[in-house]
Amino acid sequence: MKILFMGTPDFAAVPLKAILESDHEVVAVVTQPDKPKGRGNKVIYSSVKELALEYNIPILQPNRIKDKDAVNQVKAFQPDIIIAVAYGQLLPRELIEFPEYGCINIHASLLPAYRGSAPINWSIIKGEKESGVTTMYMDEGMDTGDIIYQQKVKIEEDMTAGELYDILADLGSSLILKTLDHVEKKIEPRTKQEDEKSSHAPMLTKDTGKVHWNKSSEGIFNLIRGTNPWPVAYTNYEGKRLKVHTSKRYTEELSSDITPGTIIKHVKGKGLLVKTGDGGLFLEEIQFPNKKKMHVDDYLKGNSINIGTILD
Numbered sequence: 001m002k003i004l005f006m007g008t009p010d011f012a013a014v015p016l017k018a019i020l021e022s023d024h025e026v027v028a029v030v031t032q033p034d035k036p037k038g039r040g041n042k043v044i045y046s047s048v049k050e051l052a053l054e055y056n057i058p059i060l061q062p063n064r065i066k067d068k069d070a071v072n073q074v075k076a077f078q079p080d081i082i083i084a085v086a087y088g089q090l091l092p093r094e095l096i097e098f099p100e101y102g103c104i105n106i107h108a109s110l111l112p113a114y115r116g117s118a119p120i121n122w123s124i125i126k127g128e129k130e131s132g133v134t135t136m137y138m139d140e141g142m143d144t145g146d147i148i149y150q151q152k153v154k155i156e157e158d159m160t161a162g163e164l165y166d167i168l169a170d171l172g173s174s175l176i177l178k179t180l181d182h183v184e185k186k187i188e189p190r191t192k193q194e195d196e197k198s199s200h201a202p203m204l205t206k207d208t209g210k211v212h213w214n215k216s217s218e219g220i221f222n223l224i225r226g227t228n229p230w231p232v233a234y235t236n237y238e239g240k241r242l243k244v245h246t247s248k249r250y251t252e253e254l255s256s257d258i259t260p261g262t263i264i265k266h267v268k269g270k271g272l273l274v275k276t277g278d279g280g281l282f283l284e285e286i287q288f289p290n291k292k293k294m295h296v297d298d299y300l301k302g303n304s305i306n307i308g309t310i311l312d
Contacts, residue, residue, distance in 0.1 A: 001101065001184055004079035005048070006030040006065075011169045012085035013047035015106055018173035019083070020055055024180060027077045028058040030065065032088050066092045074098075081183065083176065084138060088117075096138055101183050103138040106172040108165075109201065110134060110150055112193040115143035116201035120168060121161045121208075123201075125226035127218065130154055131164060133172045135179040137190065144198075147191045148179050160228040160246075209233040211244065213261035213311060214277040221247055221281060232287075235261070235311040242311070245285040245293050247271070254280045261311040271296040274311060 003026050005016050020026055029052040037044045052059050062070035071094055081101035096103045109119035111134040123131045132152040139145040151171055155164060182188040209227040211220055224233040224247045233244045248270055264273040264280065271282040287293040
């Protein structure tokens with residue numbers, strides 16, 4: 001089949017590479033416009049654009065995919081099917097209905113759960129025990145189209161969003177190849193989503209990682225995992241932002257008289273024990289402003305942290 005691929009981040013580049021290495025033809029790639037990044041405002045290409053350049057595939061980067069010019073540019077490639085993976089914009093009906101085999105999306109959740117832009121992060125933040133990928137026919141809604149295939153994966157106890165991201169990207173690659181094969185043969189299943197069972201996974205911001213120490217230990221533990229590697233959980237230590245990359249559970253009881261956020265002690269090999277709303281949690285890998293991420297044990301070899309300080 002002649003495929004037009006739409007996507008932007010690493011998560012999209014992985015299945016794109018799998019498609020490129022298959023028997024299908026990728027006629028063009030649509031990705032978000034280049035953006036300046038960092039202190040030097042250096043222009044950074046998306047992962048999908050980098051891969052398209054490597055394979056000499058035509059690239060479109062419209063500001064708005066719904067603009068008439070953008071729609072006409074896509075149509076000019078006469079794709080049999082459009083595949084969209086974390087593209088970043090909703091497609092207009094005119095494009096959704098244009099290809100013979102429709103438009104298919106890979107979504108990193110078990111739909112209808114966690115519709116939206118950050119399903120991987122929120123599944124961990126909310127303490128889910130399993131996740132997965134879904135291939136679906138696109139409609140004009142946000143991840144509301146009919147399901148084709150789903151594949152589940154267990155979320156391990158200490159798994160971070162970054163680790164789950166890599167697993168689901170690989171899973172999505174194999175699932176899209178199966179989906180394309182069955183769509184072409186017209187033997188694919190098609191199941192409507194149960195909207196009443198849906199949940200939302202909104203875009204993350206830097207503030208998403210703010211730790212509220214009066215919350216449960218499990219809730220804070222999941223927040224730290226779910227915001228790793230971005231935006232990273234954080235708290236404030238004596239007026240300085242302290243990022244918390246990883247943590248460990250603490251299972252013993254602590255006095256309810258201790259204020260949540262209080263640094264209780266340092267335990268070598270485990271980290272800083274901090275009081276939470278219902279117990280305690282070890283802060284393991286931390287990062288102060290303009291410093292490298294490091295284990296608490298290593299940080300304390302050349303620096304000090306005041307026991308008794310209340311994080312906020």
